[in-house]
Amino acid sequence: MKITVIGTGFVGVVSAAVYASFGHTVVGLDIDEKKVASLIKGKVPFYEPGLEELLLEQQATGNLSFTTSYATAVANADIVIIAVGTPSTPEGKANLSYLYAATKSLSKYLKEGAIVVVKSTVPPGTLSGVDEILAKTATVGYELASVPEFLKEGTAVYDTLNPDRVVIGATKKHVFEILSELHRPLNTTVIKVSPESAQMAKYAANAYLATRITFINQIADLCEHNGSDVQEVITAIGPDKRVGGHYWYPGFGYGGSCFPKDVKELAYYSRTVGEGHNLFNKINELNSERIDRLLLNYAEKIGGWKGKHVAVLGLSFKPNTDDMREAPSTKVIPWLAENKATIVGFDPKAGDAAKTVVADSGLKVVTSIKEAVKDADVIIALIEWDEIVAFDYGATKLDKKQFFIDARNQFNPSIITKWGYEYLGVGRE
Ligand SMILES: NC(=O)c1ccc[n+]([C@@H]2O[C@H](COP(=O)([O-])OP(=O)(O)OC[C@H]3O[C@@H](n4cnc5c(N)ncnc54)[C@H](O)[C@@H]3O)[C@@H](O)[C@H]2O)c1
Known part of the structure; x- marks a missing residue:
């Protein structure tokens, strides 16, 4: 599959490298030019054990590349995964402005039938906000899903390769099937729920x-x-x-x-x-x-x-x-x-x-x-x-x-x- 990961922070780089290691063609995209320049050179701009080795290995196979261009990254993608930050606002609310900005930027390049997956931690109901933005610009049909991330920094590569479970939040059978197939090499339990339950599960796990x-x-x-x-x-x-x-x-x-x-x-x-x-x-x-x-x-x-x-x-x-x-x-x-x-x-x-x-x-x-x-x-x-x-x-x-x-x-x-x-x-x- 052709996969684009938007946001090359802790979650984005690890996910991109792991999906590439399954044999998919993966493009990592970020608006931070310095970060992307560093990743292109095979240098992870933060410390995460084992990540740089995996990155270099996957870049060498040709499965993994990085860019700042939405046009290049999104136009061919079967799956577009958003992994941008969702930090707190001063009142404690999740700041979704990065998520919505990324959604807006990608909307005009989507290919017919692409699945837009929100991996960032977002409050239940956020997919309707994403849908609203996409619907304004996208000229093609697309699907939406929420696949929250459970990795831990410090063991992120291990956690992503050996997850306790993968949670897929979607509403359509073929979306569940494609996203289950994407995670099949992990040989783990795939839990299929609604997008809202997937989002709530992420908050519930961290709050617990x-x-x-x-x-x-x-x-x-x-x-x-x-x-x-x-x-x-x-x-x-x-x-x-x-x-x-x-x-x-x-x-x-x-x-x-x-x-x-x-x-x-x-x-x-x-x-x-x-x-x-x-x-x-x-x-x-x-x-x-x-x-x-x-x-x-x-x-x-x-x-x-x-x-x-x-x-x-x-x-x-x-x-x-x-x-x-x-x-x-x-x-x-x-x-x-x-x-x-x-x-x-x-x-x-x-x-x-x-x-x-x-x-x-x-x-x-x-x-x-x-x-x-x-x-x-x-x-x-x-x-x-x-x-x-x-x-x-x-x-x-x-x-x-x-x-x-x-x-x-x-x-x-x-x-x-x-x-x-x-x-x-x-x-x-
Ligand atoms: N870090 C973790 O341990 C962890 C674990 C599980 C879930 N999460 C969740 O995953 C999400 C990402 O977390 P992170 O720690 O990787 O964040 P991060 O801050 O390390 O990385 C986010 C990246 O998104 C980029 N970005 C911001 N706006 C963008 C845009 N419009 N287009 C393209 N790129 C853009 C930033 O430049 C940055 O590189 C958050 O919602 C977080 O809660 C994080």
């Missing part, structure tokens, strides 16, 4: 995961009052099959490019339909205030942040990505700066990106953990990159009182304590 994080954070906060250890609590609740031992991350709250914006959209949507008295608004509120709360709490334990040298380890929103969108560091660093701490940051991949994102905070970014911790009064292990978890902090212990904040409960408290640090985790002594 955000709820788990918020829930265990609430439990962790209670553990702090009674000497229980949230990690032991997780071990004790996990074997119950109704609960499960997976996906428990007590810490500084959820961040990243998806959970915050998707929970906000669900909260916004619920308010607009008169269902605002609900969990989603509360989760959003609890998560938004979490970092402030924790840092204030730690302030008491460390004797205040003022004048402290703080090493912040892990600046991206999670390991194995350089994505800084809603990364905890973007709240932690300005907060510390405002509270008169001196901050040195380290990240295996996101150092440069962090410099731009938290530019005004006086953050000094260094290129090794050793350099980051060399004067530290407080070490905050914020993100669990392997390199950060495996580092020998015993070898860098200074001859002064030092606190070690384990923001993701990744360390063994007794080892950190044995090395001479005051260990401070989340929901554990």
Whole structure:
């Protein structure tokens, strides 16, 4: 099949390369000329493990190309997949302007019978907005579908090649058939539902995961009052099959490019339909205030942040990505700066990106953990990159009182304590 993917961000590049690897002819399109120029040269403009190798491999087969031209990309496409961003507006609503702009741009080049697939995360009902725009310009018949994406940054290539399921939202039999055929090499369960259910399922999945994080954070906060250890609590609740031992991350709250914006959209949507008295608004509120709360709490334990040298380890929103969108560091660093701490940051991949994102905070970014911790009064292990978890902090212990904040409960408290640090985790002594 001839496939065009519009938007060559995290989702777009991965999807384009994976569809190309199935033997389809794929064109990736973006309005960002720099991004496209880089992709044409075989360079992925962000860090995602394994993606550049796949990109180069597929470019070499001739199955995968990139362009900024809608005319070139859309005119021959059997399937046009839209994977542009849908960030939050200030009120928390999903901003659909990129989606609608892309729809408008592609509308005049569609070929007869092409299927326009919305892969971006969009609120239920969005396909009618897409249809309205297409109907104004398109001179041919076309079909619409919604195929939400469930990949995780950091493991995006693996996730796309090994999905737990593919959800296809459509209304016509032949559209289900063509899109099922497209995903056949994945050998996974294909769930066929209405476009609205597919869109709602994406929000439900992300909101559920955000709820788990918020829930265990609430439990962790209670553990702090009674000497229980949230990690032991997780071990004790996990074997119950109704609960499960997976996906428990007590810490500084959820961040990243998806959970915050998707929970906000669900909260916004619920308010607009008169269902605002609900969990989603509360989760959003609890998560938004979490970092402030924790840092204030730690302030008491460390004797205040003022004048402290703080090493912040892990600046991206999670390991194995350089994505800084809603990364905890973007709240932690300005907060510390405002509270008169001196901050040195380290990240295996996101150092440069962090410099731009938290530019005004006086953050000094260094290129090794050793350099980051060399004067530290407080070490905050914020993100669990392997390199950060495996580092020998015993070898860098200074001859002064030092606190070690384990923001993701990744360390063994007794080892950190044995090395001479005051260990401070989340929901554990
Ligand atoms: N990043 C993730 O982990 C993830 C996972 C699942 C779903 N999603 C969803 O997928 C969508 C894309 O997310 P992302 O992280 O890949 O976004 P991104 O910001 O990394 O990339 C979006 C790309 O779209 C391009 N773009 C914007 N307007 C355009 C237009 N009119 N024509 C062509 N290109 C245009 C931008 O230049 C950018 O390169 C979002 O709706 C997101 O919620 C993301």
